[in-house]
Every structure is written in structure tokens, then in C-alpha cells.
Amino acid sequence: MLKKTERLSLVEQVVIQIEHLIESGHWQIGDQLPAEMQLMKEFDVSRNTLREAIRALVHAGLLETKQGSGTVVKSSSAFGVALHRQVEKSSIMETLEVRLALEREAAQLAAIRRNDLDLEAMTESIQLCKLASEKGDVQEFLQADIIFHKAMVKASHNKMLERLYEHITEPLQSSIEEIMVADAYFNYSEEIHYELLEAIKKQDVQAAISYVNTYINDFRKKIKRIQED
Amino acid sequence: MLKKTERLSLVEQVVIQIEHLIESGHWQIGDQLPAEMQLMKEFDVSRNTLREAIRALVHAGLLETKQGSGTVVKSSSAFGVALHRQVEKSSIMETLEVRLALEREAAQLAAIRRNDLDLEAMTESIQLCKLASEKGDVQEFLQADIIFHKAMVKASHNKMLERLYEHITEPLQSSIEEIMVADAYFNYSEEIHYELLEAIKKQDVQAAISYVNTYINDFRKKIKRIQED
DNA sequence: TTTTGAAAAGTTGTAGGATGATTGGACTTA
DNA sequence: TAAGTCCAATCATCCTACAACTTTTCAAAA
Known part of the structure; x- marks a missing residue:
């Protein structure tokens, strides 16, 4: 079997990094993330790329964004959120x-x-x-x-x-x-x-x-x- | 108790529409979605907005995109994907x-x-x-x-x-x-x-x-x- | 002093355009 | 037929600009 040649897109790389930061507790539930402008610089990606990553995690239930205010950590387990929705x-x-x-x-x-x-x-x-x-x-x-x-x-x-x-x-x-x-x-x-x-x-x-x-x-x-x- | 004033963002609206199209079977597993350019027109949103919606569903496991080729439906149940990942x-x-x-x-x-x-x-x-x-x-x-x-x-x-x-x-x-x-x-x-x-x-x-x-x-x-x- | 309200600064949301990278098919050529 | 080349379609990334919303600041009014 050949290894699948699969490069991770920039968005996916950012997603993984953010997930890690949350799961490891570096960003705890309730914490506010740095603003997009700063995260752009830290991850060294464009605003679009960063936003797509954040949006994926928002939809997964890990993050929550509010226009004008910022982005906060909502949960540390995507699986937990999925199960939660099912229970509801x-x-x-x-x-x-x-x-x-x-x-x-x-x-x-x-x-x-x-x-x-x-x-x-x-x-x-x-x-x-x-x-x-x-x-x-x-x-x-x-x-x-x-x-x-x-x-x-x-x-x-x-x-x-x-x-x-x-x-x-x-x-x-x-x-x-x-x-x-x-x-x-x-x-x-x-x-x-x-x-x-x-x-x-x-x-x-x-x-x-x-x-x-x-x-x-x-x-x-x-x-x-x-x-x- | 006051009702929560909560407007859905355009991205979330598009996400929900796409989820519906998949769950209802209008887009079946394996089907290829229309190109971004066309979806932009159909949903009447900008490219960024559409891409953020699609990215959210890609990360949830419902869609899969391949550069140069297109976007196809991968699964019809986000819960199934989440459980699948847990089992793995x-x-x-x-x-x-x-x-x-x-x-x-x-x-x-x-x-x-x-x-x-x-x-x-x-x-x-x-x-x-x-x-x-x-x-x-x-x-x-x-x-x-x-x-x-x-x-x-x-x-x-x-x-x-x-x-x-x-x-x-x-x-x-x-x-x-x-x-x-x-x-x-x-x-x-x-x-x-x-x-x-x-x-x-x-x-x-x-x-x-x-x-x-x-x-x-x-x-x-x-x-x-x-x-x- | 306390309250009000307007201005300012900061943040996310949406739009549109430009270019690069990859894919798949059409076409050419041997 | 088979291999290689080219081209059009498509997604990936970046950029700039502006709109919408929130919080803070601060001065004016009660």
C-alpha cells in the first residue's frame, strides 16, 4: 500500500493548532482569543485563511464569535458537543x-x-x-x-x-x-x-x-x- | 425572561441550507456540488462567506474539497462522523x-x-x-x-x-x-x-x-x- | 456626584478582485 | 494505441475596503 500523498491545507493546519491549544488547556473555556489581526500574525496566514479555520471550529461548537466583541472558547470537546446536540x-x-x-x-x-x-x-x-x-x-x-x-x-x-x-x-x-x-x-x-x-x-x-x-x-x-x- | 436577540450570520444561514440539502437527500453521498462561482450566485453571498460555510462542513466531515477538482458530499450525518472518529x-x-x-x-x-x-x-x-x-x-x-x-x-x-x-x-x-x-x-x-x-x-x-x-x-x-x- | 449620550477605537462580518496550485479532459504526436 | 502537452475549470490563498456591532472613553447635562 502506498502512502496517501495528502498535504494539509493551511486552514486545516490552523484548525489543528487551535484545537491543540484548546485541548491542552492553553486556552480554557471562557477565555477570549486574541483578535483576528493578531492571530493572523501569529499563525502567519491571511485573514481569510484564519477566518475559515475559526469558522470551522465555531460550527463544531468549540468556539463562539460575536461581532464587535470577539471570539471565546465555548467547549473543549467536539465529540461532547456532537453528543450534546444528539441528546437535545x-x-x-x-x-x-x-x-x-x-x-x-x-x-x-x-x-x-x-x-x-x-x-x-x-x-x-x-x-x-x-x-x-x-x-x-x-x-x-x-x-x-x-x-x-x-x-x-x-x-x-x-x-x-x-x-x-x-x-x-x-x-x-x-x-x-x-x-x-x-x-x-x-x-x-x-x-x-x-x-x-x-x-x-x-x-x-x-x-x-x-x-x-x-x-x-x-x-x-x-x-x-x-x-x- | 426576555427573548434572546440573535441574528444568524450569513455564513450560518448558508451552512444550514447546505446541511438541509444533504440531509434531505437532494445532494446525495458522492454527488459533486456546483462550483463556488455558481453557489455564490445561488445563495447570493460573496465568495468569502460561501467558502467559510463550506469549510465548516468540510471540517464536520459532511463535505470534502479537492483543489482543481471540486467539492463532493462525503457523509450525511455529522454525528456519525464524530462517533466514527471517536471509535477510531x-x-x-x-x-x-x-x-x-x-x-x-x-x-x-x-x-x-x-x-x-x-x-x-x-x-x-x-x-x-x-x-x-x-x-x-x-x-x-x-x-x-x-x-x-x-x-x-x-x-x-x-x-x-x-x-x-x-x-x-x-x-x-x-x-x-x-x-x-x-x-x-x-x-x-x-x-x-x-x-x-x-x-x-x-x-x-x-x-x-x-x-x-x-x-x-x-x-x-x-x-x-x-x-x- | 450621577446619569446620559455621543464620539472613538477596536472587533468581527461581508464583499470583490487578483493570483497561484492542482486537477481532469481535450488535443497532439509518435 | 499510447504517451505527452496544453488548456480550461476549480479550489487555495492573499489583499484591500467597507459595513455592522461592541466596548470604552469622556464630556455635557441633570
């Missing part, structure tokens, strides 16, 4: 079902592959859940709950699963929070996933899966009930 | 694990929600599998197998799950084919998912899940074995 086009129920699929697989893999660091992170976040529940702070509780779930997914040691889970859960967050806060019957203690952590600790795959199944099915029923009100 | 950055095993997650959920939902049309489509594709296996044609068998899986996912009646499954499976396809063709121990009859279809037909959720579990675990072992050679 779907119903909450559909998205929850996908999340359940990922969570079940993650629980299973975590039960097999978790190491001491993973267990430590999960234990710590469950402590936070407990603290928040004792204080009766719903917001704080949900935030700690998310940290626990993310820690579990991370313990699956599957980067793709992790990214998918994160970018699907993120846009769901506000909806979930809304629903939970409105739920008069919300029960903290039930929501603290001691059993799940124990199952993963003991590497009991079946117990981990069945816990996730019941937990998310309850969750689904709760949402359905609230939505029907 | 991941290992086969990671991707398979995600696919398993989706497949398990799909089997469960399909067992609950499948209607007569779904069952018909699945039965038909399983017939194709059988025919191909009798002929001993691996390629054809795998193609029919994919159709069966897609039919099952469709029977879950979750559009998001369907899109995710499709765009994750697609780039896996060539790798799987390669591996299967190379597998001397490849056994057709084992791969025909009669039991799964029966479980879904009888709406036996547990049986459907457990079948998918064993089937994909076997598949995983097979891949691992072959990769270790």
Missing part, C-alpha cells in the same frame, strides 16, 4: 435508557477491573453523599451522586465508555435535578449506593448488575410518575 | 464493550416493545443468515447478520440507541469481517440467533438478556484469542 434531539426517557445501558456495562466491568484507587474514589464520593443527605441538601447530594457514578464508570477502565457516559449524562443533569428537587417523596437513604460499592468491592459481577438494574428501573418509574403529573 | 481513537475491545452495552439494552427493550413488523423484519433477516450459511459464504452471512442486529435494535423503539448502535458498529465492521474470515473455527450454526429471536417473540426479557450476554462473551473471547495469535 431526543427525549429524556430515550436518553435515560441509553445511560442505563452504559451504566450496566460499566458496573460489570468495574466489578472485574477496579483497583484500589478506584475503590478509594468511590468510597470517598459515597461519604460526600452521606454528608449531604444528613444536611438535607438536595443539590449537594445530587452533585456528590454524580461524582460517585463517574468514579464507577472510570473504574471500568474503558475510556470510550467513560467519554460517552460523561457527555450523555452532562446535558441530562439539569433535567434530572429539576425532577429530583420537585419530588416530594425523594428518599436520600435509598439513593446511597452502598450495596453497589460492596458488590464492586467483592468483585461480585452479578450483584453489581442486578443492583444497577433495580436502581435504574426505580429511577425510570419515578420519572414516568412525575412526568405524568 | 479507541481499541477494538473498548468499542466492542460499548456495543455490548447497547446491544444488551436493545435486546431487553425489544423484548418488551417489539411489534409484528419488527418480528417480521428479524425473521426475514435470520432466513438470509441461514441461506448464506448453507452456501458457506462468510461475507454474505456477516452482512445478513448485521441486518438482523440492526432490526433488533430498531425493535427497541429508541431512536437514540439506534443511531448510536449504527454509527458505532459501522466503523467496527471491517475489523470484524477481517477477524471472522480469518477464523478457521468459525461456526455458522452457532451464530444464528434463533434463541434470541424466540425470546424476543415470547417477550421473555431475561432470556433475551442472557442470550446476548453469552453470545457477546463468546465473541469477545474469540477476538481475544485471535488477537493473541
